[in-house]
Amino acid sequence: MKTTITLSLLALSAAVAACKPQPASQPPVEQPSTAPVATAPTEAEAAPPPADWPDEPFRATRPTPAQVAELKLPQVETFKLDNGLEVYLVRNDKLPTVYMTFEFDFGGVSDPKNQVGLHSLCLDLLDEGTARLDKVAWEEKLADHAVSVTASGGSDTSNLTVRSLKRELPAALDLLAEMLREPGMREADFQRLKDRRKASIAQAKGNPGSIAGRVIAPLLWGADHPYGRLETEKTIDAVQLKDCSKVVGKLKPGGARLWVVGQISQDEIKQELASRLPEWKGKAPAKTAVPAAKPRLGSVFFVHVKDAPQSSVYVGHAGPKRNAPDYEATDLMAEILGGSFSSRINMNLREDKGYTYGGRAGFGYRRAGSTFAASSQVRTDATGPSLREIAKEIATMRTSDAKPDELFRVQEGALLALPAEFDTPTATLGAFRQLKFFGLPLDWYDGYQKRLRAVDIAAVRKAAEKHLRAKDFVVLVVGDASKVLGDLDAIASEKLFGNGGVVVLDADAQPAKRPE
Numbered sequence: 257m258k259t260t261i262t263l264s265l266l267a268l269s270a271a272v273a274a275c276k277p278q279p280a281s282q283p284p285v286e287q288p289s290t291a292p293v294a295t296a297p298t299e300a301e302a303a304p305p306p307a308d309w310p311d312e313p314f315r316a317t318r319p320t321p322a323q324v325a326e327l328k329l330p331q332v333e334t335f336k337l338d339n340g341l342e343v344y345l346v347r348n349d350k351l352p353t354v355y356m357t358f359e360f361d362f363g364g365v366s367d368p369k370n371q372v373g374l375h376s377l378c379l380d381l382l383d384e385g386t387a388r389l390d391k392v393a394w395e396e397k398l399a400d401h402a403v404s405v406t407a408s409g410g411s412d413t414s415n416l417t418v419r420s421l422k423r424e425l426p427a428a429l430d431l432l433a434e435m436l437r438e439p440g441m442r443e444a445d446f447q448r449l450k451d452r453r454k455a456s457i458a459q460a461k462g463n464p465g466s467i468a469g470r471v472i473a474p475l476l477w478g479a480d481h482p483y484g485r486l487e488t489e490k491t492i493d494a495v496q497l498k499d500c501s502k503v504v505g506k507l508k509p510g511g512a513r514l515w516v517v518g519q520i521s522q523d524e525i526k527q528e529l530a531s532r533l534p535e536w537k538g539k540a541p542a543k544t545a546v547p548a549a550k551p552r553l554g555s556v557f558f559v560h561v562k563d564a565p566q567s568s569v570y571v572g573h574a575g576p577k578r579n580a581p582d583y584e585a586t587d588l589m590a591e592i593l594g595g596s597f598s599s600r601i602n603m604n605l606r607e608d609k610g611y612t613y614g615g616r617a618g619f620g621y622r623r624a625g626s627t628f629a630a631s632s633q634v635r636t637d638a639t640g641p642s643l644r645e646i647a648k649e650i651a652t653m654r655t656s657d658a659k660p661d662e663l664f665r666v667q668e669g670a671l672l673a674l675p676a677e678f679d680t681p682t683a684t685l686g687a688f689r690q691l692k693f694f695g696l697p698l699d700w701y702d703g704y705q706k707r708l709r710a711v712d713i714a715a716v717r718k719a720a721e722k723h724l725r726a727k728d729f730v731v732l733v734v735g736d737a738s739k740v741l742g743d744l745d746a747i748a749s750e751k752l753f754g755n756g757g758v759v760v761l762d763a764d765a766q767p768a769k770r771p772e
Contacts, residue, residue: 324705332346333345341358345525351519356514357416357689359413359513361543363413371499372488373487375414376409377453379414381439389434401427416436425528432533433536465633468568476573476629476730482547508537511539511540515685548574558737558744558760564735569643570630571731573627578621584704584711585718590628593618594649597614600652605642611634612632612633615632615634615646617630630649636740640740643743647752653720654726658716729753737771
């Protein structure tokens with residue numbers, strides 16, 4: 257019955273649809289013609305092409321660029337507070353801001369051999385709050401005043417840094433005073449920082465580039481040298497919370513330095529510090545004596561990373577001090593060799609050979625000296641050839657003159673880049689701090705442009721002969737042993753970098769078994 261009704265309804269619907277008038281068929285849409293339509297030429301199109309511009313006399317020669325203007329640097333005011341703090345002030349009234357860095361002459365070089373990382377870890381703990389304010393409350397308080405109050409530790413120095421608007425400086429210094437008087441020193445925060453540091457070390461050991469950055473230091477400076485000691489999970493575990501209390505106790509004003517740049521005067525600095533830190537007295541530790549480098553020369557050191565997609569290569573040796581009299585010539589020489597994209601090493605390895613995305617070389621300066629290193633991340637199959645090309649470029653730099661256009665390029669680059677070293681308050685602070693750190697006078701920059709321009713090709717050659725070694729390099733390669741060890745054996749047998757053979761290390765620079 258239901259089926260019959262349904263069929264009847266369907267038949268009725270079809271009949272109604274058939275009776276409905278159908279729309280008239282639409283004519284096809286005419287497509288536009290693709291044939292060009294002839295139009296009369298415009299006046300400009302009909303006119304003949306214009307004659308060449310006349311040869312005016314001034315077009316005969318290319319204009320020469322003007323000489324780089326002499327840089328006028330801000331003056332540094334120096335004075336000393338009653339508590340022994342040395343103050344270096346650079347007035348800058350363009351913005352209502354104040355930047356301060358308290359600098360103390362102790363750091364990682366003071367770490368015991370079994371507690372490498374102690375000072376930097378303990379200074380990180382200061383950023384976790386005070387006895388009154390836990391980490392969250394501390395950060396909220398800083399945000400309320402839009403200020404920054406931080407602690408940090410380097411190899412030679414420890415620092416407390418304050419960044420603030422001028423009107424918020426009293427609040428920022430109050431927080432700094434609280435950090436010094438009543439640091440939080442919570443066991444939970446301390447353990448969290450230790451775990452984070454150990455995780456970072458473990459992560460570094462799994463990356464070929466990071467491994468190379470770790471291992472090269474003990475090779476260039478010596479495993480027992482303060483600059484060559486490595487942070488490991490074991491040395492971090494050895495640091496105790498009570499050790500951090502001792503580190504904070506070293507943050508005294510006597511013999512320390514305060515660097516200030518911003519909208520503030522000497523009298524205001526004295527008044528603010530006297531009112532916020534009246535009880536801050538005592539003498540900070542003196543500089544730690546650092547011995548000369550004891551690099552492990554002449555061998556090819558290798559760290560195996562299975563299936564590494566590329567090899568990290570380093571070639572280096574010890575270098576001059578930052579206050580050496582030929583610094584400008586040495587700096588320009590290193591720039592020609594490997595300091596920029598247009599340098600010899602980069603153009604060779606990247607542009608000519610296609611071994612890498614980039615290669616660099618230069619001197620890394622520390623308070624006690626420097627190290628020279630040429631480095632790159634290269635294709636695995638180009639590991640041996642890359643080392644040979646680096647050796648060739650270093651030898652060429654020592655034994656032949658730089659080209660005039662090379663010297664001109666790096667001189668102009670250094671001159672044009674100089675203003676950027678003072679374009680922000682933090683950059684200005686950093687530039688003057690470095691001078692004091694390396695034992696240079698605060699007016700060192702006054703004649704810097706003139707000294708740069710005075711460097712000639714002979715001076716560059718002399719600097720290369722003096723500061724680049726002819727043999728006995730430190731060579732480090734991190735990569736896949738199955739693909740590169742044969743090339744390294746061949747290079748060692750050729751005595752390309754020295755008389756030593758291939759020495760296999762682990763990611764902590766300790767002797768390791770040679771991979772099969």
